[in-house]
Amino acid sequence: MAMRITHRTNILRKNILIVLGMFLFPFVLQAQLHSITAFSEYSSTLSKRLDVKNADAVGGGVDIIYSVTENITFGLRTGYYLYSISQTDQLNRWGWKFWNDRYFNKIQADMRADPSLSAVIGSVQKMDFIPVSLHCNYSFEVVEDVTIVPTLGAGVAFYKRRLFADETWTKVFPAAAYSFTYNFRNFAPDKKGNPIFGSAGVAVRYKIFSSVGISSTFNYTQYLETKNSFGYNEFIFENEYGVRIGLEFFY
Numbered sequence: 001m002a003m004r005i006t007h008r009t010n011i012l013r014k015n016i017l018i019v020l021g022m023f024l025f026p027f028v029l030q031a032q033l034h035s036i037t038a039f040s041e042y043s044s045t046l047s048k049r050l051d052v053k054n055a056d057a058v059g060g061g062v063d064i065i066y067s068v069t070e071n072i073t074f075g076l077r078t079g080y081y082l083y084s085i086s087q088t089d090q091l092n093r094w095g096w097k098f099w100n101d102r103y104f105n106k107i108q109a110d111m112r113a114d115p116s117l118s119a120v121i122g123s124v125q126k127m128d129f130i131p132v133s134l135h136c137n138y139s140f141e142v143v144e145d146v147t148i149v150p151t152l153g154a155g156v157a158f159y160k161r162r163l164f165a166d167e168t169w170t171k172v173f174p175a176a177a178y179s180f181t182y183n184f185r186n187f188a189p190d191k192k193g194n195p196i197f198g199s200a201g202v203a204v205r206y207k208i209f210s211s212v213g214i215s216s217t218f219n220y221t222q223y224l225e226t227k228n229s230f231g232y233n234e235f236i237f238e239n240e241y242g243v244r245i246g247l248e249f250f251y
Helices: 002-030 097-113
Strands: 032-045 052-067 072-087 117-138 140-143 146-173 178-187 191-193 196-207 212-223 239-250
Touching (some): 032 212, 072 146, 117 196, 146 212, 196 239
Antiparallel strands (some): 032 052, 032 239, 052 072, 072 117, 117 146, 140 146, 146 178, 146 191, 146 196, 196 212, 212 239
16 A cells, blocks of 8 residues: 555656646746845744644745746745744654653653652654745736736645654752752654645835845745645645745846
């Protein structure tokens, strides 16, 4: 079954690349470099999965845009985002066999055996996120040097969820009226995947000089449900929005 799923996944990836290639090929032949934008972005999730309570990110990246006509452009965008995640009972539901089957039981046994020993166990979850997307844009000038740009795009995101247990232990020595406290982190195995997404947004661009401008973008992203493929089963949200600020260099 696993081999069949992997085979179907590879076929789907190839078909997506072929379709994108066929769509973009006519544009690439006549495209010219339009601009390069360096941006920073805040992203927040909307519909969440897997009992995630909160997940938001800060990040940044680069957007390389080519012009096809005076008003139509297409671009390649990528970047890096770091998500901070809060999930209900995240340490136990991670599926960490070492923790669930062995280590947590040892913690409880150690404290029962030694009443002077106590522990406070917390957990921290993060997600590294790298989206890569192609997008098409249509721009129209509303006033001099101010342009509105609706955009549609699609792509794939590469994520790595990370979790560690934050352990603070205290040993009390009553005879010496002293307590010793130490802290360490216990890292769980990572969870990885590369879900597919579609996006839509609108940007407002202001040209400061002939070769430099600034932009502000609101973007909505929807992730495709691909059960048992592309790491979707462990992906924590269905959609999100982002607010992006960019510095543009025109060519």
